Amino acid sequence: MGKVIHALRQLSRRFWPVEYRYPALDISLGQRHLHLVGSIHMGTRNMSPLPGQLINQLQYVDALIVEADITTGGSPFSDSEVCPPLAERLSAERFQLLEKLCSELSVDLQRIDTLPAWQVALMLQAQQAQRLGLRADCGIDYQLLQAAKERQIKIIELEGPETQLALLKSLPDQGMMLLEDTLQHWHVNARLLQTMVSWWLEAPPGSSGKTVLPDTFSSSLSDLLMHQRNQRWCQQLHALPAGRYILAVGALHLYGEGNLPDLLGR
Numbered sequence: 233m234g235k236v237i238h239a240l241r242q243l244s245r246r247f248w249p250v251e252y253r254y255p256a257l258d259i260s261l262g263q264r265h266l267h268l269v270g271s272i273h274m275g276t277r278n279m280s281p282l283p284g285q286l287i288n289q290l291q292y293v294d295a296l297i298v299e300a301d302i303t304t305g306g307s308p309f310s311d312s313e314v315c316p317p318l319a320e321r322l323s324a325e326r327f328q329l330l331e332k333l334c335s336e337l338s339v340d341l342q343r344i345d346t347l348p349a350w351q352v353a354l355m356l357q358a359q360q361a362q363r364l365g366l367r368a369d370c371g372i373d374y375q376l377l378q379a380a381k382e383r384q385i386k387i388i389e390l391e392g393p394e395t396q397l398a399l400l401k402s403l404p405d406q407g408m409m410l411l412e413d414t415l416q417h418w419h420v421n422a423r424l425l426q427t428m429v430s431w432w433l434e435a436p437p438g439s440s441g442k443t444v445l446p447d448t449f450s451s452s453l454s455d456l457l458m459h460q461r462n463q464r465w466c467q468q469l470h471a472l473p474a475g476r477y478i479l480a481v482g483a484l485h486l487y488g489e490g491n492l493p494d495l496l497g498r
Contacts, residue, residue, distance in 0.1 A: 254283050255428075255436040255483050259496050263474035267293070268493060270436070270483030272428050273302075274361045275370035279432050282375050286478075294475035295386040296376055299482065300393045302368075303377045314346045315406055321349065322411075329415050337363065350400045350407025353414040357421070364425055372432070373480045388472075390465050390481070399456075409453045417448040424448060428483050443487045459490040466495040 250258060255270030267289050272279075281287075290296070318341075319327050334341045337359040344352050368374060380387055391399075400407060414421070424446060437443040449457065462485055469479070485492045 252285060252436065254286060255431045255486060257493060257498065259493060259498055261470055261496065264472045265476045266469065266479045269372065269478060269480040270431065270486045271372040271480040272432065272483055273371045273373060274366035274368050275372060276365050276429055277367065277370055280370045280375060282379065287379065289478055290379055290383060290385060292476055293385065293478050295388050295477050296380040297388045297390060297477050297479040298373050298377060299390050300396055301377060301387055301389055302374055312347050312351060315348055317345050321408060326412065326415055333418065348406040349411035350403055353407065353411040356414055360422060361425060364422060366425065376478065376480050390468055409450060413449050413453060420446045421448045431483065445484065445487055458485065462490055462492045462495055465492060469496065
């Protein structure tokens with residue numbers, strides 16, 4: 233009888249999926265039930281507190297799964313290698329754009345001049361998000377981690393900060409692709425951030441996975457940072473013990489080609 237009831241529930245979810253007022257969907261992998269949430273790592277003040285519909289989910293889960301527990305550990309930028317000046321690593325056009333952005337963001341170019349390109353890119357992206365009114369303590373995964381710890385819910389990391397840092401350090405040419413893409417798609421990325429905020433404050437996109445988003449990564453970088461990670465996460469999620477989980481990953485992992493829900497067989 234239990235198998236029949238489970239099959240009926242699966243059929244019900246397929247044809248009448250639950251709609252949420254934030255980017256999320258439910259996926260079952262046999263006896264593993266995932267509430268997959270499209271997180272934003274920095275959020276606006278009015279994205280806190282989390283929606284009651286999401287907080288209620290915490291009552292029934294065995295663990296919260298995140299990319300990394302960002303509430304622990306120190307700064308990943310404490311030990312940076314020294315690189316040639318950015319004027320030698322960027323084209324004249326790109327360096328001119330970087331100077332302009334640093335001036336607009338009140339970033340001291342001399343302080344970042346010899347940092348690895350991936351680190352410069354992340355610092356610029358963080359400054360851009362702050363200028364748009366986003367804060368780290370209002371990020372969805374940060375708030376979920378805090379709520380889970382208050383309730384003594386187990387936390388599972390898909391990667392962890394050290395693995396994420398190792399990935400960034402492994403990028404070719406000290407991550408110059410990431411810096412180039414950050415500069416090239418600066419305004420597109422700003423609009424994308426605003427779009428993702430609207431998914432939480434107004435209405436999420438459809439759950440079909442067909443949402444078309446602008447490209448902010450080159451194809452090779454997208455493969456490294458999105459597709460390959462989605463595939464690794466898929467394997468890890470299939471290996472979970474039976475149970476109920478909230479899974480919070482960056483919202484961009486839910487959409488586009490090779491997205492995580494499709495790999496999991498939404």
